[in-house]
Amino acid sequence: MPSVTLSLNQRAALLSIVMLVVGLLIWEAAIPAQKAATELTEYERLMGLGEARAGVPPPSQVIAKAWEQLSNPFYDAGPNDKGIGIQIGYSIYRVLSGYLMAALVAIPLGFLIGMSPVAYKALNPFIQVLRPISPLAWMPLALFIIQDSEASAIFVIFICSIWPMLINTAFGVAGVRADWVNVARTHELGAFRTAFTVILPAAAPTIITGMRISIGIAWLVIVAAEMLVGGTGIGYYVWNEWNNLDLTSVIFSILMIGVVGMMLDSAFGLLQRTVAYVE
Amino acid sequence: MSKPYLSIERLTQQFPDGQGGTMTVFENASFGIEKGEFVCILGHSGCGKSTIMNILAGLAEPTSGVVKMDGFGVSGPSLDRGVVFQNYSLLPWLSALKNVIFGVKARYPKWSRARVEEHARQYLAMVGLEGDVVHRKPSQLSGGMRQRVSIARAFANHPKLLLLDEPFGALDALTRGTIQDELLKIWGGTEQTVFMITHDIDEAILLADRILLMTNGPFARVAESVEITIPRPRDRTSIIEHPNYYAIRNHLVQFLGKRSKELSGKPSEGQDQRPETVRIDLTAKEDSQPDPDSDGAPRRLRAVND
Ligand SMILES: Nc1ncnc2c1ncn2[C@@H]1O[C@H](COP(=O)(O)OP(=O)(O)O)[C@@H](O)[C@H]1O
Numbered sequence: 087m088p089s090v091t092l093s094l095n096q097r098a099a100l101l102s103i104v105m106l107v108v109g110l111l112i113w114e115a116a117i118p119a120q121k122a123a124t125e126l127t128e129y130e131r132l133m134g135l136g137e138a139r140a141g142v143p144p145p146s147q148v149i150a151k152a153w154e155q156l157s158n159p160f161y162d163a164g165p166n167d168k169g170i171g172i173q174i175g176y177s178i179y180r181v182l183s184g185y186l187m188a189a190l191v192a193i194p195l196g197f198l199i200g201m202s203p204v205a206y207k208a209l210n211p212f213i214q215v216l217r218p219i220s221p222l223a224w225m226p227l228a229l230f231i232i233q234d235s236e237a238s239a240i241f242v243i244f245i246c247s248i249w250p251m252l253i254n255t256a257f258g259v260a261g262v263r264a265d266w267v268n269v270a271r272t273h274e275l276g277a278f279r280t281a282f283t284v285i286l287p288a289a290a291p292t293i294i295t296g297m298r299i300s301i302g303i304a305w306l307v308i309v310a311a312e313m314l315v316g317g318t319g320i321g322y323y324v325w326n327e328w329n330n331l332d333l334t335s336v337i338f339s340i341l342m343i344g345v346v347g348m349m350l351d352s353a354f355g356l357l358q359r360t361v362a363y364v365e
Numbered sequence: 366m367s368k369p370y371l372s373i374e375r376l377t378q379q380f381p382d383g384q385g386g387t388m389t390v391f392e393n394a395s396f397g398i399e400k401g402e403f404v405c406i407l408g409h410s411g412c413g414k415s416t417i418m419n420i421l422a423g424l425a426e427p428t429s430g431v432v433k434m435d436g437f438g439v440s441g442p443s444l445d446r447g448v449v450f451q452n453y454s455l456l457p458w459l460s461a462l463k464n465v466i467f468g469v470k471a472r473y474p475k476w477s478r479a480r481v482e483e484h485a486r487q488y489l490a491m492v493g494l495e496g497d498v499v500h501r502k503p504s505q506l507s508g509g510m511r512q513r514v515s516i517a518r519a520f521a522n523h524p525k526l527l528l529l530d531e532p533f534g535a536l537d538a539l540t541r542g543t544i545q546d547e548l549l550k551i552w553g554g555t556e557q558t559v560f561m562i563t564h565d566i567d568e569a570i571l572l573a574d575r576i577l578l579m580t581n582g583p584f585a586r587v588a589e590s591v592e593i594t595i596p597r598p599r600d601r602t603s604i605i606e607h608p609n610y611y612a613i614r615n616h617l618v619q620f621l622g623k624r625s626k627e628l629s630g631k632p633s634e635g636q637d638q639r640p641e642t643v644r645i646d647l648t649a650k651e652d653s654q655p656d657p658d659s660d661g662a663p664r665r666l667r668a669v670n671d
């Protein structure tokens with residue numbers, strides 16, 4: 087038999103597939119096809135979980151569900167029955183609106199803090215106190231002041247995405263080499279041209295890293311926020327399917343949350359590579 | 366008496382010494398540079414060469430004293446004074462070509478894109494960078510190539526005064542030699558006034574019209590101004606055969622080895638600290654006074670640039 091040499095990536099991909107298949111097989115095998123009612127535990131009987139769907143579904147069922155959902159992701163059959171595509175769309179819309187508002191505040195403010203030691207010292211205590219607050223802790227206050235659950239969810243995204251962007255922008259801007267700023271000075275560049283042609287590109291990798299951390303946090307938080315405010319969105323969808331005791335849908339939507347999060351992250355990963363430079 | 370083109374008058378720089386007092390780097394330093402002159406400044410590390418250069422560039426403010434160029438006081442950086450820093454002066458996210466374009470665009474904002482690029486390429490070609498290599502980022506260039514790009518960027522802007530802070534300090538001897546030749550070639554074709562810091566004696570003799578010698582700090586002085594009495598064009602192989610070469614070199618070595626220490630640490634007591642002019646010329650012996658030291662010891666003419 088000829089020996090086949092595979093590249094590192096090929097071997098890793100092969101290993102990933104093997105792990106996936108083995109994992110799914112173990113999962114499939116661990117779940118009996120159908121539990122007889124006599125085998126139900128006391129707890130299950132008390133909770134009225136007699137039906138077959140009450141158990142954790144096997145992967146085959148989840149895959150079937152995924153096929154069904156993904157072949158028609160945008161159907162809309164009333165408030166409690168919308169396609170997964172619509173739900174994810176709502177979540178992404180909220181994440182992006184809160185996130186963009188945060189970027190509009192955090193990046194200019196971060197620039198200011200990074201360039202001015204006085205601004206840094208003056209704002210630092212506020213940042214240090216506000217930053218560790220769990221974003222969901224703002225929810226009651228937001229609901230009371232804004233009086234709108236949709237806007238409150240967006241506000242929570244805003245507040246949680248602002249910190250990594252603010253801190254990284256300030257850090258990146260403050261860390262720009264004095265030599266590069268001197269190059270701008272000896273070329274008589276004004277403040278705006280210096281900011282855009284020297285400081286921004288110099289600090290861009292740090293700023294984008296902050297933006298990438300922020301989008302990750304925002305996507306974590308939106309699921310929890312939507313469970314609280316309800317109505318639409320992937321977080322609401324998970325909670326709603328749990329209330330329906332449709333664990334197959336719950337597992338499927340959990341996987342979708344992971345996939346969307348990964349896509350958001352890799353978009354920023356791509357952006358990060360385009361602004362990266364080697365000193 | 367007319368003022369020199371670049372005139373440094375009673376320049377004093379003090380820094381906090383970190384223990385609540387002040388440390389005087391230099392005091393009342395005064396000297397001049399003529400238009401089109403190539404002047405090197407030699408001195409031990411830490412004596413204040415970069416401090417002087419940053420003041421000339423307008424990047425730093427002296428504690429007291431003024432710098433005048435063409436009769437006008439210098440304040441703040443200007444495109445008329447180009448700077449080549451020892452390190453990191455290229456923007457690492459831009460290619461070599463874009464780095465030069467960055468400078469040209471700042472200097473000639475009204476030029477068309479095509480003209481700016483053409484001009485930038487022309488100066489890169491002068492330092493031997495042509496073809497695909499101009500599209501590389503600084504990190505993909507060797508140290509020598511990077512410094513060539515910096516020099517191209519500085520010359521492309523036609524500054525009235527070019528300031529170079531140990532531009533070849535980090536390069537190996539061979540690369541250093543090639544770039545020195547290129548620098549001489551470009552400079553030869555211009556009316557450029559150059560002020561260059563170096564710690565390499567041979568480099569200074571090869572390049573300079575005049576070498577300023579600085580004593581050690583604190584209270585450093587620009588103690589001597591040594592004329593390089595070797596005609597141009599010079600090249601590194603034939604220059605060593607010139608009768609003045611070793612005499613000048615010995616004088617510089619003597620200064621850096623001994624007198625830079627002996628002369629250091631003395632406050633100026635309010636006096637202008639002007640360098641003494643030193644002219645060593647063994648070829649002109651016959652038409653001068655009999656020289657007591659026939660072994661080429663320096664003959665001193667005082668106060669030529671007072
Ligand atoms: N910003 C500063 N603050 C305090 N001391 C400084 C500063 N810049 C330079 N010095 C001191 O001034 C002296 C001269 O420095 P520098 O001009 O860099 O020397 P050189 O370039 O001749 O090696 C050194 O003793 C250095 O420590």
Ligand SMILES: [Mg+2]
Pocket residue numbers: 414415416
């Ligand atoms: Mg220095």
